[in-house]
Amino acid sequence: MLLTIAFLGLLVFIASTMGYKHVPKEAQIVSLFPRDGAKSVSREAAVVAWLDRPINEDSSRLGLLLRDQRGNSVNGQLEFGVDRRSIIFEPAKRLVPGKYVASVQGNAATDNSRSNLNTWTFSVPEKTSLEFGPGGSILLVIDEASEFASQYAEILRVEGLNNFETISIDKLTPQILEAHELVILSAGSVGSVAAGTISEWVKKNNGNLIAMEPVGPIAELAGVKNHGTEISDGYLQVDTSKAPGKGIVADSIQFHGESSRLELEKETRAIATLSSTASGSPRSPAVTLKPGTNGHGNVATYAFNLAKSTVLTRQGNPAWAGMERDGIAPIRPNDLFFGAGDRDYLDLAKAHIPQADEHLRLLSNLIGYMNQDNGPMPKFWYFPNFSKAVLVMSADDHGTDNGTATMFSRLNELSPDGCYVDQWECFRATSWLYPESGLAPDAAKSYTDLGFDIGAHVSTGCEDWDAKSLTLAFSQSMGEFRRKYRNLPPQTGNRLHCIAWSEWSTQASIERSWGIRMDMNYYYWPGAWIRERAGFMTGSGLPMRFSDSNGALINVYQQETHLVDEVFAGHPEAVELLLDRATGSEGFYGAFGTHFDFSTGFDAELIEIAIRNSIPMVSAKQLLDWTDARNASSLEPTNWLEGELSFTLDVDPSTHGMLKSMLPTNSLEGALTTIRNKGEAVDFVVETVKGVEYAIFDASSGTYVASYR
Incomplete structure (x- = not known):
């Protein structure tokens, strides 16, 4: 008591x-x-x-x-x-x-x-709300009536489009619109005044607009008719034959939430279509595009709420929150996806596809394609040094004598001579410990000094929890840990023992109150359900902030644990396939979370595979620091005139020179010839990402000029 x-x-x-x-x-x-x-x-x-x-x-x-x-x-x-x-x-x-x-x-x-x-x-600290961007050419117009509208800010960040400003629909003015090139409207149902202001901007100022679930004047502006709700929790098929869909996965992918039945009017085309089943015939457009005059004033629409679909795909079905659905206590995150007689919320036939991420990449392609009249749009790459796959090495040490020390020593010994931890050159990992672990306090301090990450393995005793009992579990477990390990840095990551997840987003909120900002509880399991199919339970390989049930962003990143020892130990071919899909032509990029507790040798298997395939191995803390630094960086195209684009990068120093910027190599004025910074030519390499050819170059703060001829 x-x-x-x-x-x-x-x-x-x-x-x-x-x-x-x-x-x-x-x-x-x-x-x-x-x-x-x-x-x-x-x-x-x-x-x-x-x-x-x-x-x-x-x-x-x-x-x-x-x-x-x-x-x-x-x-x-x-x-x-x-x-x-x-x-x-x-x-x-x-x-x-x-x-x-x-x-x-x-x-x-x-x-x-x-x-x-x-x-x-x-x-x-006094902090800006997470839904607000740093400013730039994109204007995100938030309507509180649109569910999870704040998530659009997180979507733009994760896609490296950190050049947006956020405003509430009731604050929208013609002057604000005129200062931006492209608008994302979180809800296509707006008042007559706002609708008139937006229509005027598109028609007379050649503004480019993306509207979610348009009705009334916005639907008319987009060249579609909205006939009301048609499909819930269905599938989307992208037209990959041409831009902006070129390069996106050709298979159908899931969306969650309700969609409208849109009817196309002349000159409007479907970028993607909807169906109720994975292989069903197309029923109606999912994403549409009405081109403007001479490439100006383009209007695109979504038949569904992309932000809501993204949150539900990643966090699971909120209607199933608090339910024990797979029959294996306690309630875990996978219970939010497990059908238990109903249709699974995750179509396991699509689990190899990062479905949520592919939706975001389509939006990114669409933004760049629509905004060509204002010049090519730069953005940031997901991971350091243009890495396409990363292993987030994380252990739950349940009191072993030397499991953590053996793994840490092995990673340190295998790291390249003279490597730099801040540059992700050394092999590092996280271990969450019980206080009875055999790792001595002095050894723990030595390992953290080398860049390893150590924290408490918080436990509820494998019991379901409520907000009060979970808060006390954090206090109890972290207190026991701090009494033994008094000189370690603050803990910033967490995976609860038994992955107990009794409510939809409560744990993320409680984690934030304890200084936890990287959550790895979404655990791709159990084996009888997964059947060794490596993939994405959350539809994502990218860390993104949680949303609560009211749609507000929680300042804690959700990082799935994709590779679980109970499922994939002894099956290196499954791990290899996941990494091949990330680094190969499919482009299913990701930071892949791992779990091992030193009972199977899975950590050694992963280390061997990562070294052989040149995959960075990092701790949860390193991934958190990187994601924060990338999100704190910004870019702003400043001018596009006669084939020259000038733009400014403001790069957070905590990216340690590893951030890569991407600039399309083609424009309406011709192909990219040079990029200059302070008059000096900038080296770049050319790579096609999701159907778009980009120049990839080191991002550092300054103003750049790119020439297209």
């Missing part, structure tokens, strides 16, 4: 003596959350002091005081962990941006080997 006391300001707790013997030595604080000096704390964070021993009668007056930067006490609730070795303060409201001072009051002593742990500070 937990003893909970609500309080205002100074928290004072009169400890219960029932069941506890006198311990003469004061309990010592061994670790804190948030860390002293932490600068990027979640607004939902709890404040925790972990102790080296249970609280007893000597701690008769023990509490925790949290003050804001003005010195005001923060209201909240005080709790003691199940083992009475932690003090947990949960603020009554979300923390506001600013600096905070926390202090433990009473008889808890400071560990003499550490500095002033009784009082510490941390900061909650």
